[in-house]
Amino acid sequence: MSLLEVKDxxxxxxxxxxxxxxxxxxxxxxxxxxxxPNGSGKSTLSHVIAGKPGYEVTDGxxxxxxxxxxxxxxxxRAAKGVFLAFQYPVEIPGVTxxxxxxxxxxxxxKTRGESQLSSPEFLKKVREVAKSLNIPQDMLKRGVNxxxxxxxxxxxxxxxxxxxxxxxxxxxxxxxGLDIDALRIAAxxxxxxxxxxxxxxxxxxxxxxxxxxxxxxxxxxxKGRVVKSGGKDLALELEASGxxxxxxxA
Amino acid sequence: xxxxxxxxxxxxxxxxxFAIARDRLPGAGKVAEARxxxxxxxxxxxLPHRRIEDWKYTDLRALMREVLPLADAPxxxxxxxxxxxxxxxxxxxxxALVLVDGVFVPKLSEVGGLEKGLTIRTLRDVLETxxxxxxxxxxxxxxxxxxxxxxxxxxxxxxxxxxxxxxxLKQPLQIIHVASTPAAAxxxxxxLLRLGRDAGATLVESYVAADGAKTYQAHDSLVVAIGDNSRxxxxxLVEDSRDAFNISSAVVxxxxxxxxxxxxxxxxxxxxxxxxxxxxxxxxxxxxxNGVNLLDGRQHADRTLFMDHAVPHCASREVFRAVVxxxxxxxxxxxxxxxxxxxxxxxxMMTRALLLSDEAEANNKPELEIFADDVTCGHGATTxxxxxxxxxxxxxxxxxxxxAQALLIQAFVGEAIGCVVNDDLRELAIAATQRWLEARR
Numbered sequence: 133m134s135l136l137e138v139k140d141x142x143x144x145x146x147x148x149x150x151x152x153x154x155x156x157x158x159x160x161x162x163x164x165x166x167x168x169p170n171g172s173g174k175s176t177l178s179h180v181i182a183g184k185p186g187y188e189v190t191d192g193x194x195x196x197x198x199x200x201x202x203x204x205x206x207x208x209r210a211a212k213g214v215f216l217a218f219q220y221p222v223e224i225p226g227v228t229x230x231x232x233x234x235x236x237x238x239x240x241x242k243t244r245g246e247s248q249l250s251s252p253e254f255l256k257k258v259r260e261v262a263k264s265l266n267i268p269q270d271m272l273k274r275g276v277n278x279x280x281x282x283x284x285x286x287x288x289x290x291x292x293x294x295x296x297x298x299x300x301x302x303x304x305x306x307x308x309g310l311d312i313d314a315l316r317i318a319a320x321x322x323x324x325x326x327x328x329x330x331x332x333x334x335x336x337x338x339x340x341x342x343x344x345x346x347x348x349x350x351x352x353x354x355k356g357r358v359v360k361s362g363g364k365d366l367a368l369e370l371e372a373s374g375x376x377x378x379x380x381x382a
Numbered sequence: 383x384x385x386x387x388x389x390x391x392x393x394x395x396x397x398x399x400f401a402i403a404r405d406r407l408p409g410a411g412k413v414a415e416a417r418x419x420x421x422x423x424x425x426x427x428x429l430p431h432r433r434i435e436d437w438k439y440t441d442l443r444a445l446m447r448e449v450l451p452l453a454d455a456p457x458x459x460x461x462x463x464x465x466x467x468x469x470x471x472x473x474x475x476x477x478a479l480v481l482v483d484g485v486f487v488p489k490l491s492e493v494g495g496l497e498k499g500l501t502i503r504t505l506r507d508v509l510e511t512x513x514x515x516x517x518x519x520x521x522x523x524x525x526x527x528x529x530x531x532x533x534x535x536x537x538x539x540x541x542x543x544x545x546x547x548x549x550x551l552k553q554p555l556q557i558i559h560v561a562s563t564p565a566a567a568x569x570x571x572x573x574l575l576r577l578g579r580d581a582g583a584t585l586v587e588s589y590v591a592a593d594g595a596k597t598y599q600a601h602d603s604l605v606v607a608i609g610d611n612s613r614x615x616x617x618x619l620v621e622d623s624r625d626a627f628n629i630s631s632a633v634v635x636x637x638x639x640x641x642x643x644x645x646x647x648x649x650x651x652x653x654x655x656x657x658x659x660x661x662x663x664x665x666x667x668x669x670x671x672n673g674v675n676l677l678d679g680r681q682h683a684d685r686t687l688f689m690d691h692a693v694p695h696c697a698s699r700e701v702f703r704a705v706v707x708x709x710x711x712x713x714x715x716x717x718x719x720x721x722x723x724x725x726x727x728x729x730x731m732m733t734r735a736l737l738l739s740d741e742a743e744a745n746n747k748p749e750l751e752i753f754a755d756d757v758t759c760g761h762g763a764t765t766x767x768x769x770x771x772x773x774x775x776x777x778x779x780x781x782x783x784x785x786a787q788a789l790l791i792q793a794f795v796g797e798a799i800g801c802v803v804n805d806d807l808r809e810l811a812i813a814a815t816q817r818w819l820e821a822r823r
Contacts, residue, residue: 182778185770210780222775226793232776235789240780292779 168353213299283314319344409509484569499549505540638664677710
């Protein structure tokens with residue numbers, strides 16, 4: 133059984149159909165890159181997988197380990213092992229990162245029927261994870277993403293990814309707002325989390341990110357469909373020739 | 383006297399209940415005269431209604447309809463129920479002073495082992511035997527406000543606390559108002575706290591219902607005088623029955639170099655109003671007055687503040703937050719007046735409301751009246767809903783919707799709770815918020 137199967141997915145926002153029958157299969161251990169021009173539906177796909185309100189699925193399905201993901205609340209999807217790293221992580225004033233992560237992790241564990249982590253148990257775990265990713269401890273004491281730089285926000289996303297240990301990670305335009313050094317640090321974090329059990333779906337506009345996170349498969353999206361799939365070389369080809377060639381194909 | 387005005391909406395003559403109660407009310411001579419004058423003042427308007435500017439959002443004629451007769455003194459069964467409620471509310475380490483159905487109950491209170499310089503008497507005792515100065519101070523609240531006047535006329539009991547010069551109390555004081563009567567009845571209480579010079583105290587006021595008490599009316603007031611170079615930390619928590627009324631007033635005066643940090647949270651009662659008048663009578667004093675309304679169902683809660691900068695060099699801060707769900711209605715009226723002599727006044731007021739449903743309502747009415755020219759004053763008001771993008775982010779991290787909302791609500795009210803300086807009092811406010819959030823889940 134595949135980890136994540138998107139089958140002939142059609143999605144509308146109000147009167148506009150954004151995805152016109154998208155199919156994608158992701159197996160454990162694989163890293164898939166989804167590339168495409170602005171407006172091709174890349175972010176819509178990530179939002180629909182995570183369960184963001186405001187999208188209407190008119191046809192098709194999304195299965196996660198064979199279960200119908202679209203029937204689940206966003207928090208249930210997270211507890212099952214779906215993680216979306218946001219393109220623009222939000223700031224939550226008045227809620228410390230530490231409290232937020234502790235509450236979220238325990239909520240996930242509760243949904244899975246696992247025991248709750250006490251404060252000391254959680255502290256130990258989050259410290260280990262932060263240390264392994266070279267993330268400074270003081271970030272945990274601050275309000276969630278409040279006053280964080282673009283790079284710090286992405287590192288916070290990666291910290292959460294490491295803490296929640298999801299089965300599939302969707303990285304939505306992880307490179308936006310990052311300079312080259314911050315990009316490398318973020319990519320190192322992602323690479324550290326690659327494992328034979330975990331799949332990654334890397335959504336990006338530019339090939340640049342794929343120099344740091346080497347994908348197994350590259351899919352080109354245009355106008356709400358996957359128009360071409362291939363190996364990592366496809367990204368280089370795109371870098372040279374641009375997306376224009378696919379506009380007609382779609 | 384105009385008998386037409388003296389009737390309320392249901393047609394019952396208000397003067398009847400005063401006439402019936404009068405013989406039971408403590409105090410003769412000057413006290414009885416003060417009561418009669420207060421009742422006459424009340425009768426001129428009766429229950430305040432929306433055509434009176436100060437009451438336009440809280441129309442007691444429509445919401446309350448009538449003033450109920452005073453509750454009977456609690457019997458043994460009532461005291462037993464009250465004792466159970468007190469047990470839940472009493473703060474560890476605080477000196478509990480308990481009023482049940484408007485009567486001070488020594489048996490449920492801690493009246494022994496008073497710290498040196500601390501005097502506690504009952505209002506009844508002071509009105510019956512006390513000195514004229516204390517009595518005058520007890521009747522100092524302004525009868526122009528009809529609900530203050532009504533309260534002045536009907537007060538049965540309360541606590542009168544005096545703290546001598548130079549005495550800083552170690553043990554917090556907690557006045558617990560318990561309603562235990564299952565009858566539809568009213569309680570009318572008033573307490574007084576006098577802090578001398580260089581003194582300090584911590585006061586908590588709690589309003590709760592014992593098992594079985596539902597449709598009562600609590601009419602209460604607190605008179606506070608803070609002497610020069612003294613400090614009062616104050617928290618009040620209104621967790622009355624969801625069918626009850628709580629109409630309370632506070633009249634606070636500060637001397638020079640004095641400080642008043644006060645926080646009020648209303649999560650109980652069907653209809654409530656807390657009206658506070660704070661007057662700076664001495665220079666270089668400071669006030670932080672903060673509050674939170676947590677409302678749902680059809681609750682109505684009104685917080686009305688009058689901050690009187692009568693003298694120069696004083697600072698005041700007001701941070702108010704309202705969280706309103708279902709068909710709840712929160713009212714905030716904040717008026718700051720800076721008198722002509724009050725140069726170098728620094729006064730700021732910020733009120734924000736969070737509406738959790740389409741039918742929730744919040745009225746914010748901040749007012750600044752400035753008659754001095756060298757001052758720093760400001761106010762702001764916002765009303766909004768929970769940010770959907772924050773909620774989705776939190777849900778995508780595994781939090782069920784209600785839990786995500788709870789974290790955001792805690793953060794929102796935390797801006798007001800964070801202004802409580804005393805650690806123990808802040809914890810109380812956080813715990814009260816927690817109780818409200820848990821009841822919502």
